[in-house]
Amino acid sequence: MLGTLYLRALDSRSADPILGDRMAEEAVGRIAYDFGRLRIGGDYASAIATRARPLDEWTRAFLAEHSDATVLHLGCGLDSRVFRVDPPPGVRWFDVDYPDVVELRRRVYPERPGTRTIGSSLTDPRWLDEVPAGGPALVVAEGVLPYLPGAEVEALLRRITTRFGGGVLALDGVSRLAVRLQRLNTVVRRTGATLRWGLDDPRALERRVRGLRLIAERGIDRMYDPRVLARLSRQFRLRVRLAGAVPALRRFVWIARFRF
DSSP: OHHHHHHHHHHHHSSSOSSOOHHHHHHHHHSOOOGGGGOOOTHHHHHHHHHHHHHHHHHHHHHHHOTTOEEEEETOTTOOHHHHHOOOTTOEEEEEEOHHHHHHHHHHSOOOTTEEEEESOTTOGGGGGGSOOSSEEEEEEOSSGGGSOHHHHHHHHHHHHHHSSEEEEEEEEEOHHHHHTGGGOHHHHHHTOOOOOOOSOTTHHHHHSTTOEEEEEEOHHHHSOHHHHHTSOHHHHHHHHHHHHOHHHHTSEEEEEEEO
16 A cells, blocks of 8 residues: 555656656655655556556546446555546545555545545445445446455455446456566565456456446556656566567556446
8 A cells, every 4th residue: 555655656756747646745745654665666656657547537537427426446545546536526435445544544635525435344245335325336446456365356346236236347457477476576575465366358357247348458568658658667668568469468467447
């Protein structure tokens, strides 16, 4: 959580930010933690911002069509997405994460009308009882589902899609190879996190969670705007080109959008 927050803050400091999350920068300044100990930055900040930006864009597009929607932001951590997106007044927005994370959010970010935080593990089915059923729903899950066991991911998505009449699910994921090679991931290794769920093709979720229909997906080779890629290090650009050339690497990291 602190690693991705710091990387979004680093992106906001650049002359030409990808995400421009000023609230992440402010949050870093309020938290008594030595972020330098993570020894991460540069290309990693661009990678995190590049993953988050289309999820923000998909969120804005959905809310432009559904001004009375319910939004579930799963594993919200210290992500300021609700402030970046700035949903219309009729939207009910729920940020969901562990109770201690929710308490930290309340100390770091201001209250926002129409927004509510729920302190719970995502794998506890009882938290969903606090969310009104019915109506169009948007479910956003960034940087959280790969850390859950696969069976828990599928059970969670089934509970959510069953509760609402319809909506959109926007999420990110990694391949099974990425799970096997996770110790090579600097952010994962230095923060002590553990990846558990990998999926080589997002379309496989259509078979595992009834009612899901894939409407958009991007692997590493299609995630980066050419203008963004051009300013990254030569080593990073080579890795992206390699991912585009090797089928097994194209969805090493991916984002996807489903209708349900």
